[in-house]
Each structure stands twice: as structure tokens, then as C-alpha cells.
Amino acid sequence: MSFVFVIIVIAMQPFVSEGMEQNLGETHVSSSCTIFTATIGDTVYFGNNEDYKLNNAYRWYIPAQNVSTTYFGDKEIYGAVFFGFDNNNYTEVDGWEQGGMNEYGLCYDANGLPDINLDLNPSASYPYTPNALAQVLWDCKDVEDVIAWFQNHKWEGYLGGQFHYADSSGNAVVVGVNSTGQWIFTEIESTFLVSTNFNVANTSHGYYPCSRYDTATQMLGEISTEENLNVSQCANILYAVHQEGMYATKYSNICDPVNLEFYFNSGDEFSISEKFNLTDKLAETESYEQESSFLGVTGIHGGDVLVITEKIDIQFETPTSSTSETTGITLLISVLGMSLSVLVYDIIRRRKK
Numbered sequence: 530m531s532f533v534f535v536i537i538v539i540a541m542q543p544f545v546s547e548g549m550e551q552n553l554g555e556t557h558v559s560s561s562c563t564i565f566t567a568t569i570g571d572t573v574y575f576g577n578n579e580d581y582k583l584n585n586a587y588r589w590y591i592p593a594q595n596v597s598t599t600y601f602g603d604k605e606i607y608g609a610v611f612f613g614f615d616n617n618n619y620t621e622v623d624g625w626e627q628g629g630m631n632e633y634g635l636c637y638d639a640n641g642l643p644d645i646n647l648d649l650n651p652s653a654s655y656p657y658t659p660n661a662l663a664q665v666l667w668d669c670k671d672v673e674d675v676i677a678w679f680q681n682h683k684w685e686g687y688l689g690g691q692f693h694y695a696d697s698s699g700n701a702v703v704v705g706v707n708s709t710g711q712w713i714f715t716e717i718e719s720t721f722l723v724s725t726n727f728n729v730a731n732t733s734h735g736y737y738p739c740s741r742y743d744t745a746t747q748m749l750g751e752i753s754t755e756e757n758l759n760v761s762q763c764a765n766i767l768y769a770v771h772q773e774g775m776y777a778t779k780y781s782n783i784c785d786p787v788n789l790e791f792y793f794n795s796g797d798e799f800s801i802s803e804k805f806n807l808t809d810k811l812a813e814t815e816s817y818e819q820e821s822s823f824l825g826v827t828g829i830h831g832g833d834v835l836v837i838t839e840k841i842d843i844q845f846e847t848p849t850s851s852t853s854e855t856t857g858i859t860l861l862i863s864v865l866g867m868s869l870s871v872l873v874y875d876i877i878r879r880r881k882k
Contacts, residue, residue: 561776563723570755626663633697701717
């Protein structure tokens, strides 16, 4: 059996409310974050890429457990894996959840957009939580739950992004903000849903048109059978829209929410490929560390939270040059000891910052 694993979609923690904003240049936002959900029959994949100037990336696993929260008191949360950056001495980003998947197969990541004010219902049942994106995975099992979660929580200030969610049934939604500051939910209507750096519900908000959106949409539209919807095909799509340069694609992931598996690609020329099973990872009780807090929660009555922290072996030197065009690229990648395959692209545009 032979297949290629190369992933490219571009995700970043969006600006959420006061105190959570990041000092990202508008140029970076306009050329980052391609996310897709693809589903045919019983097969579902969620593809995402992380383009950023930081190199120290991590996976954090947190099992289902009782925790103490600032706004909701003691509660039980669902187990999940989160992806992000840490130990870069960049407090606006380090330690934040950039994306992830929970034990029910609910996946998410986010696209960066220009800031837009929120004018949400102040009578919503629950207050805004500073770690809202982690909280959604801890509270929700599927897209229906996600939509209800956003409708029932107060949010503050402004938003500089949109959130893309998918579940194990193949349902998917992009949660954005309309021109009057209200939530708007764009659900999947065909076999795929793509989001980049323009508001999918209002193309005047953001950076439209987008060549990465066009490329991903075209390639996903060419997949017509369940047999052809696989990790290799998803990887090809993501590779076709990847970034290089100052804000290069530092890691990429494809989630399989049906089987609770995810595939990771990282390193220069995406030379490191890994496959993980979330259920197995969450069962590694001997690997858990006790943390005083994690993404805004603590253990019951101030006790420790159980977490597994894994560093992503990026081995990536951030280039400083500006732009280049590469023709006839051949990429050899091995996935978990499986045989090598070769991807050849006639022309791949590599955008460097």
C-alpha cells in the first residue's frame, strides 16, 4: 500500500475580544489559513495548516476530567487534542489553542480576517470565556452543539477571524460575523466546505478573491467517489496551497473524525510525517503530567489538570527571502514506514513573506 502524506492548510488563532489580539500584520492574514472539510459516504476529513513565524509547536492532550472554570464552576470536560505554539517568548500566541479535535470527532481551526465589531445579544445564557475555542471542544459533540454554543454565549468586543468546525457525521460549519455584528453560520451544502481569509458569508469582509480558496475548491470538486477521498488526496490539496518564507507552513494536520485519527506533517519540505490515534493517546495515563492550569482551567478546588505535552519536531529554518516560483517539484514522503510515493507538480506557487 502506498500513499503520500503532505498537508497544507493555514490556520491561526483569530483575534477574539480585548486582551487576546495578536500583532499579526495584515499582509500575513491575507495570505494565511486555508481549511476544508470533505465528506463522501461515511468518509470525512478535516484539513488544516499552520502558517506562522514561530517554530516551537506542540500538541496537547487533555483527557475527559473534572475541572474548575472561572465562569461555570466545577464541570466535566470532553477529552481532546489541541495544536499550537509555545516557548517562543511571544505571549500573544504562545500557549493558545490554534486547532484540535475532541473524543467525539469534533474538529476545528480558524481563519484570520480583518477585525469586525461584535454586537451580540447581552441576554445570552452564558458569559464569554477567554478560552472559548478550547471550551467548545470540551462542551460540544457535533456541529449542532457548536451552533447552539455560540448562540448561547456572550462574546465581547470584536473578532478578527472565522471558525471552521466539522464532526464525524460530515456536517461542517463556518462561524462568522455579519455586517451588523451578529453570528452567521455557513453550513456545508455539498461534499466539501472551504474557508480561507475572506468571510464566506460576506465576501466584502476580508481578502477576496483568494487563489488558495479557488485551488482547494477546484481540487475537492474533482473528487467524486468515496474511494478517491483519502488522506493522500487531502494532502495533495493542502500541499498545493502551502506557504514558505517568513510565515511558512510550520505544521499541517488532517483529521479523520470518524476513526479519531489524525495525520501530522512538519519540517522543511514536509519531511516528517506522523499518524496518531486520539483514543490511544488519551489512554496513555502513564504519560500525563500534572499542570497547575491549562487553557484557563484548573483541577477541582485548585488541583492540577492532567495533560500530555508533545513537541512537534519541525526542524525548520525560517527563510527571509521574499518570493520564488518553483517548477516541477518532486516531494518524497514516507508515512509511518509505508512505502515512498512521489508527488510531482508542474508549477507550485510558493509565497514567501
